[in-house]
Amino acid sequence: MNDSDRTGPDPAAIVKYIQQTFPETDVIALDGKAWFFSLDAEKHWPNFATLVTTDEFDADAESNLARPGVFRLNMGVSRATFQRLLGSVDQPDYAALDQVFPHPTYAKQLWLSILNPSHATFAEVVVPLLAEAHDRLAAQRARHAT
Protein backbone atom coordinates (compact mmCIF):
# COMPACT_ATOMS: atom_id res chain seq x y z
CA MET A 1 0.00 0.00 0.00
CA ASN A 2 1.49 3.35 -0.92
CA ASP A 3 0.93 6.58 1.01
CA SER A 4 -1.86 7.88 -1.17
CA ASP A 5 -3.93 4.80 -0.30
CA ARG A 6 -3.80 5.71 3.35
CA THR A 7 -4.91 9.30 3.02
CA GLY A 8 -8.55 10.12 3.23
CA PRO A 9 -11.04 12.96 3.38
CA ASP A 10 -10.56 15.42 6.25
CA PRO A 11 -13.47 16.66 8.42
CA ALA A 12 -14.13 19.62 6.12
CA ALA A 13 -14.38 17.32 3.11
CA ILE A 14 -16.75 14.97 4.92
CA VAL A 15 -18.96 17.84 6.10
CA LYS A 16 -19.06 19.09 2.51
CA TYR A 17 -19.87 15.63 1.18
CA ILE A 18 -22.80 15.26 3.60
CA GLN A 19 -24.15 18.70 2.78
CA GLN A 20 -23.93 18.11 -0.95
CA THR A 21 -25.36 14.61 -0.84
CA PHE A 22 -28.21 15.41 1.57
CA PRO A 23 -28.92 19.10 0.94
CA GLU A 24 -31.67 19.31 3.56
CA THR A 25 -29.14 18.45 6.27
CA ASP A 26 -28.91 20.82 9.22
CA VAL A 27 -25.28 21.12 10.35
CA ILE A 28 -24.24 22.48 13.73
CA ALA A 29 -20.50 23.06 14.14
CA LEU A 30 -18.86 23.49 17.55
CA ASP A 31 -15.55 25.33 17.32
CA GLY A 32 -13.92 22.64 15.19
CA LYS A 33 -14.55 20.12 17.99
CA ALA A 34 -17.74 18.58 16.68
CA TRP A 35 -20.22 18.63 13.83
CA PHE A 36 -23.79 17.41 14.27
CA PHE A 37 -25.90 16.40 11.27
CA SER A 38 -29.68 16.41 11.68
CA LEU A 39 -32.72 16.85 9.47
CA ASP A 40 -34.51 19.30 11.75
CA ALA A 41 -33.62 22.93 11.11
CA GLU A 42 -35.47 24.02 14.27
CA LYS A 43 -34.63 21.48 16.93
CA HIS A 44 -31.33 20.27 15.40
CA TRP A 45 -32.20 16.84 16.76
CA PRO A 46 -32.02 13.89 16.38
CA ASN A 47 -28.80 13.47 14.42
CA PHE A 48 -28.05 10.79 11.84
CA ALA A 49 -24.31 11.37 12.00
CA THR A 50 -21.77 13.30 14.05
CA LEU A 51 -18.07 13.99 13.66
CA VAL A 52 -15.80 14.82 16.59
CA THR A 53 -12.14 15.78 16.92
CA THR A 54 -11.82 15.77 20.70
CA ASP A 55 -11.58 13.15 23.45
CA GLU A 56 -13.76 15.28 25.71
CA PHE A 57 -16.88 13.27 24.88
CA ASP A 58 -15.33 10.05 26.14
CA ALA A 59 -14.78 8.83 29.66
CA ASP A 60 -11.33 7.40 28.90
CA ALA A 61 -10.23 8.93 25.60
CA GLU A 62 -10.72 5.47 24.07
CA SER A 63 -10.04 6.69 20.53
CA ASN A 64 -7.06 8.87 21.43
CA LEU A 65 -8.33 11.73 19.31
CA ALA A 66 -5.52 13.88 20.66
CA ARG A 67 -3.38 12.45 17.86
CA PRO A 68 -2.88 15.19 15.26
CA GLY A 69 -5.52 15.08 12.55
CA VAL A 70 -7.40 12.14 14.04
CA PHE A 71 -11.20 12.40 14.11
CA ARG A 72 -14.17 10.10 14.67
CA LEU A 73 -17.17 9.88 12.38
CA ASN A 74 -20.28 8.35 13.98
CA MET A 75 -23.45 7.11 12.31
CA GLY A 76 -26.72 5.67 13.60
CA VAL A 77 -27.66 2.59 11.57
CA SER A 78 -30.17 -0.28 11.57
CA ARG A 79 -29.78 -3.24 13.88
CA ALA A 80 -29.27 -5.50 10.85
CA THR A 81 -26.40 -3.38 9.51
CA PHE A 82 -24.84 -3.03 12.94
CA GLN A 83 -24.99 -6.81 13.44
CA ARG A 84 -23.68 -7.57 9.97
CA LEU A 85 -20.66 -5.31 10.36
CA LEU A 86 -19.89 -5.67 14.03
CA GLY A 87 -21.82 -8.65 15.36
CA SER A 88 -18.68 -10.76 15.62
CA VAL A 89 -16.44 -8.10 17.18
CA ASP A 90 -16.10 -8.60 20.93
CA GLN A 91 -13.05 -6.50 21.74
CA PRO A 92 -13.14 -3.51 19.46
CA ASP A 93 -10.04 -1.38 18.99
CA TYR A 94 -11.49 2.10 19.48
CA ALA A 95 -8.21 3.70 18.42
CA ALA A 96 -7.72 1.90 15.08
CA LEU A 97 -7.78 4.09 12.00
CA ASP A 98 -9.85 3.29 8.93
CA GLN A 99 -11.85 0.54 10.59
CA VAL A 100 -15.51 0.44 11.61
CA PHE A 101 -16.15 -0.25 15.30
CA PRO A 102 -19.09 0.06 17.72
CA HIS A 103 -19.29 3.52 19.24
CA PRO A 104 -17.59 3.37 22.68
CA THR A 105 -20.64 4.88 24.42
CA TYR A 106 -23.62 4.66 22.07
CA ALA A 107 -23.26 1.17 20.57
CA LYS A 108 -26.48 0.17 22.34
CA GLN A 109 -28.26 2.86 20.37
CA LEU A 110 -26.76 1.28 17.22
CA TRP A 111 -24.17 3.96 16.58
CA LEU A 112 -21.02 2.83 14.85
CA SER A 113 -17.85 4.80 14.34
CA ILE A 114 -14.73 5.04 12.22
CA LEU A 115 -11.53 7.02 12.67
CA ASN A 116 -10.07 8.69 9.59
CA PRO A 117 -11.46 6.56 6.76
CA SER A 118 -9.18 6.25 3.74
CA HIS A 119 -10.54 7.41 0.38
CA ALA A 120 -11.27 3.80 -0.54
CA THR A 121 -13.03 3.02 2.75
CA PHE A 122 -14.98 6.25 2.53
CA ALA A 123 -16.30 5.36 -0.92
CA GLU A 124 -16.96 1.69 -0.24
CA VAL A 125 -18.05 1.63 3.39
CA VAL A 126 -18.82 5.09 4.74
CA VAL A 127 -20.88 6.41 1.83
CA PRO A 128 -23.45 3.60 2.09
CA LEU A 129 -23.53 3.87 5.90
CA LEU A 130 -24.14 7.61 5.74
CA ALA A 131 -26.92 7.02 3.23
CA GLU A 132 -28.51 4.44 5.50
CA ALA A 133 -28.21 6.66 8.58
CA HIS A 134 -29.73 9.57 6.68
CA ASP A 135 -32.53 7.53 5.11
CA ARG A 136 -33.48 5.92 8.41
CA LEU A 137 -33.87 9.29 10.08
CA ALA A 138 -35.72 10.72 7.07
CA ALA A 139 -38.14 7.76 7.11
CA GLN A 140 -38.66 8.14 10.85
CA ARG A 141 -39.49 11.81 10.39
CA ALA A 142 -41.88 11.04 7.54
CA ARG A 143 -43.72 8.53 9.74
CA HIS A 144 -44.05 11.02 12.57
CA ALA A 145 -45.22 13.76 10.24
CA THR A 146 -48.26 11.80 9.06
Added chain:
Amino acid sequence: MIIHAAIPADFPAMQAIETEAGRLFAEIGMDAIADDPPFSLDELADFTDRGLAWVAVDETGLVAGYLVVLLVDGRAHIEQVSVRPSHGRRGIGRALIDHVATWAANEGLSAVTLTTFANVPWNAPYYARLGFRPFDVDASTPELRQIRAAERRMAWIAGRASR
Protein backbone atom coordinates in the same frame (compact mmCIF):
# COMPACT_ATOMS: atom_id res chain seq x y z
CA MET B 1 -20.27 14.85 27.19
CA ILE B 2 -18.73 18.25 26.61
CA ILE B 3 -19.67 21.63 28.00
CA HIS B 4 -19.58 24.58 25.68
CA ALA B 5 -20.90 28.12 25.55
CA ALA B 6 -24.53 27.91 24.42
CA ILE B 7 -25.36 28.95 20.86
CA PRO B 8 -28.78 29.80 19.40
CA ALA B 9 -29.05 26.28 17.97
CA ASP B 10 -29.21 25.06 21.58
CA PHE B 11 -32.22 27.21 22.52
CA PRO B 12 -35.00 24.73 21.59
CA ALA B 13 -33.28 22.01 23.62
CA MET B 14 -32.77 24.37 26.56
CA GLN B 15 -36.48 25.17 26.56
CA ALA B 16 -37.41 21.50 26.30
CA ILE B 17 -35.13 20.63 29.23
CA GLU B 18 -36.74 23.29 31.37
CA THR B 19 -40.19 21.94 30.60
CA GLU B 20 -39.15 18.35 31.32
CA ALA B 21 -37.29 19.26 34.50
CA GLY B 22 -40.28 21.28 35.69
CA ARG B 23 -42.31 18.09 35.82
CA LEU B 24 -40.14 16.93 38.73
CA PHE B 25 -41.53 19.84 40.72
CA ALA B 26 -45.07 18.90 39.77
CA GLU B 27 -44.40 15.48 41.27
CA ILE B 28 -43.79 17.05 44.66
CA GLY B 29 -46.78 19.33 44.38
CA MET B 30 -44.98 22.54 43.42
CA ASP B 31 -47.14 23.16 40.41
CA ALA B 32 -46.36 26.87 40.26
CA ILE B 33 -42.74 26.06 39.41
CA ALA B 34 -43.66 23.19 37.17
CA ASP B 35 -45.87 25.52 35.15
CA ASP B 36 -43.31 28.31 35.05
CA PRO B 37 -42.64 28.86 31.34
CA PRO B 38 -39.06 28.27 30.15
CA PHE B 39 -36.87 31.22 29.18
CA SER B 40 -38.00 32.81 25.92
CA LEU B 41 -35.69 32.83 22.91
CA ASP B 42 -35.01 36.53 23.58
CA GLU B 43 -34.12 35.86 27.20
CA LEU B 44 -31.80 33.03 26.18
CA ALA B 45 -30.18 35.29 23.58
CA ASP B 46 -29.55 37.84 26.34
CA PHE B 47 -27.56 35.23 28.25
CA THR B 48 -25.62 33.95 25.24
CA ASP B 49 -24.85 37.45 23.93
CA ARG B 50 -23.10 38.13 27.22
CA GLY B 51 -21.40 34.72 27.32
CA LEU B 52 -23.39 33.67 30.37
CA ALA B 53 -24.94 30.38 29.19
CA TRP B 54 -23.48 26.89 28.82
CA VAL B 55 -24.81 23.54 27.67
CA ALA B 56 -23.70 19.95 28.21
CA VAL B 57 -23.97 18.01 24.96
CA ASP B 58 -23.26 14.36 24.23
CA GLU B 59 -21.71 12.87 21.13
CA THR B 60 -25.05 12.13 19.48
CA GLY B 61 -25.70 15.88 19.65
CA LEU B 62 -28.20 15.66 22.50
CA VAL B 63 -28.18 18.68 24.79
CA ALA B 64 -28.52 17.04 28.21
CA GLY B 65 -28.36 20.08 30.47
CA TYR B 66 -27.76 23.79 30.63
CA LEU B 67 -26.75 26.50 33.04
CA VAL B 68 -27.18 30.27 32.89
CA VAL B 69 -25.66 32.85 35.22
CA LEU B 70 -26.25 36.47 36.09
CA LEU B 71 -23.61 38.79 37.46
CA VAL B 72 -25.05 39.68 40.86
CA ASP B 73 -23.13 41.78 43.40
CA GLY B 74 -19.92 41.05 41.48
CA ARG B 75 -20.36 37.30 41.76
CA ALA B 76 -21.48 34.64 39.31
CA HIS B 77 -25.03 33.89 40.31
CA ILE B 78 -26.41 30.64 38.90
CA GLU B 79 -29.84 31.71 37.72
CA GLN B 80 -30.79 28.30 36.42
CA VAL B 81 -29.20 24.88 36.13
CA SER B 82 -31.29 22.11 34.59
CA VAL B 83 -30.63 18.57 33.43
CA ARG B 84 -32.95 16.33 31.45
CA PRO B 85 -34.61 13.99 33.96
CA SER B 86 -33.66 11.09 31.64
CA HIS B 87 -30.00 12.06 32.17
CA GLY B 88 -30.17 12.71 35.89
CA ARG B 89 -27.71 11.32 38.45
CA ARG B 90 -24.82 11.20 36.01
CA GLY B 91 -22.94 14.23 37.27
CA ILE B 92 -24.03 16.53 34.47
CA GLY B 93 -25.29 19.25 36.82
CA ARG B 94 -22.10 19.00 38.80
CA ALA B 95 -19.97 19.23 35.64
CA LEU B 96 -21.86 22.35 34.56
CA ILE B 97 -21.41 23.95 37.98
CA ASP B 98 -17.70 23.02 38.07
CA HIS B 99 -17.26 24.49 34.62
CA VAL B 100 -18.84 27.76 35.68
CA ALA B 101 -16.85 27.86 38.92
CA THR B 102 -13.65 27.65 36.86
CA TRP B 103 -14.96 30.25 34.43
CA ALA B 104 -15.87 32.58 37.31
CA ALA B 105 -12.42 32.22 38.85
CA ASN B 106 -10.80 33.00 35.50
CA GLU B 107 -13.04 36.04 35.15
CA GLY B 108 -11.84 37.26 38.54
CA LEU B 109 -15.23 36.80 40.15
CA SER B 110 -14.90 36.06 43.84
CA ALA B 111 -17.61 33.46 44.26
CA VAL B 112 -20.51 31.54 42.80
CA THR B 113 -23.93 31.95 44.36
CA LEU B 114 -27.34 30.44 43.81
CA THR B 115 -30.66 30.33 45.54
CA THR B 116 -32.81 27.28 46.08
CA PHE B 117 -36.21 26.47 47.44
CA ALA B 118 -35.42 25.36 50.95
CA ASN B 119 -38.36 22.99 51.00
CA VAL B 120 -37.42 20.94 47.93
CA PRO B 121 -35.96 17.79 49.48
CA TRP B 122 -33.18 17.10 46.95
CA ASN B 123 -31.75 20.62 46.90
CA ALA B 124 -29.87 21.22 50.13
CA PRO B 125 -27.84 17.98 50.31
CA TYR B 126 -27.00 18.29 46.63
CA TYR B 127 -25.53 21.78 46.78
CA ALA B 128 -23.77 21.06 50.05
CA ARG B 129 -22.02 18.12 48.34
CA LEU B 130 -20.93 20.45 45.54
CA GLY B 131 -19.15 22.70 48.04
CA PHE B 132 -21.79 25.33 48.57
CA ARG B 133 -22.76 26.45 52.02
CA PRO B 134 -25.75 28.41 53.28
CA PHE B 135 -24.99 32.08 53.10
CA ASP B 136 -26.25 35.08 55.04
CA VAL B 137 -27.42 37.57 52.52
CA ASP B 138 -26.57 40.92 54.07
CA ALA B 139 -26.16 44.57 53.20
CA SER B 140 -23.15 43.80 51.02
CA THR B 141 -25.31 41.77 48.64
CA PRO B 142 -28.33 43.96 47.92
CA GLU B 143 -29.17 42.46 44.55
CA LEU B 144 -29.03 38.90 45.82
CA ARG B 145 -31.14 39.93 48.79
CA GLN B 146 -33.75 41.17 46.38
CA ILE B 147 -33.71 37.94 44.36
CA ARG B 148 -34.00 35.81 47.44
CA ALA B 149 -36.82 37.85 48.89
CA ALA B 150 -38.76 37.84 45.63
CA GLU B 151 -38.51 34.07 45.35
CA ARG B 152 -38.53 33.17 49.04
CA ARG B 153 -35.46 31.07 48.52
CA MET B 154 -32.40 30.05 50.44
CA ALA B 155 -29.03 31.48 49.37
CA TRP B 156 -25.90 29.41 48.84
CA ILE B 157 -22.30 30.38 48.06
CA ALA B 158 -19.07 28.68 47.03
CA GLY B 159 -15.70 30.16 46.21
CA ARG B 160 -12.71 32.00 47.54
CA ALA B 161 -14.60 34.86 49.17
CA SER B 162 -17.01 32.51 50.89
CA ARG B 163 -14.38 30.98 53.12
